[in-house]
Amino acid sequence: MTDSLPLADIPEDPDDLTVQEPRLWRDALWTARVIKNEDDDGWAVSMTRQGEAEPALTGPWTMGRDKKNPKPLDAPAFHTLVKTASEVLRRHEQQLHAQLNKHVNVGAGSERIRVSLQIVPDEDNPYAMLTAHDEAGVQVGEARVAPTFKLTGTSAESWIEAGYPARPR
Structure with missing residues (x-):
């Protein structure tokens, strides 16, 4: 059995x-x-x-x-x-x-831009993506940044005023 x-x-x-x-x-x-x-x-x-x-x-x-x-x-x-x-x-x-995900809103009314920072915690090569969207949700800018990038209202405004460069300051 x-x-x-x-x-x-x-x-x-x-x-x-x-x-x-x-x-x-x-x-x-x-x-x-x-x-x-x-x-x-x-x-x-x-x-x-x-x-x-x-x-x-x-x-x-x-x-x-x-x-x-x-x-x-x-x-x-x-x-x-x-x-x-x-x-x-x-x-x-x-x-x-x-x-890993932060955002700030910059501007007023129809000029309002939402800037988001999404950190990608890759073990070998961590980075972050900075994106900007207008009021309608259309992406108006994108840049790859260091994962240590500090997203603040001031840093978002500087990036927007510079024309959304690929390498923000």
């Missing part, structure tokens, strides 16, 4: 196996693992998104009734942890987007 599953019961993706154990829960996207907290006598839980090397979230975990072992993971706790870890990642992505 073998321990193998019948062909009809084998999932298409072997990594997509759901696990629901007291200290380990996994679904198609997340793994929750209850671990011994090395800093004290307590326990911690880590949430790792599938395919990622590092956990997105690690935090304290509740002790069980015996005050020695951790409280077992269950469905409500797992879903709360997934929601919290997803929010942590979303905030991180929003912060990164804000760091």
Whole structure:
């Protein structure tokens, strides 16, 4: 007798196996693992998104009734942890987007120009793209600049007044 599953019961993706154990829960996207907290006598839980090397979230975990072992993971706790870890990642992505994308508006009325700076964090050759769009959304200027370029109202005005040169000052 073998321990193998019948062909009809084998999932298409072997990594997509759901696990629901007291200290380990996994679904198609997340793994929750209850671990011994090395800093004290307590326990911690880590949430790792599938395919990622590092956990997105690690935090304290509740002790069980015996005050020695951790409280077992269950469905409500797992879903709360997934929601919290997803929010942590979303905030991180929003912060990164804000760091890499900036814009200023220059002028007034129909002469209003929106100047944007988008940093491309390439490991070997990082750079940034400076673009200008008029009120109608038509691109009126573009330049490749250093990723350290400081976009301010003054630097945008200078670039516009110089006629959108490929190498802004």
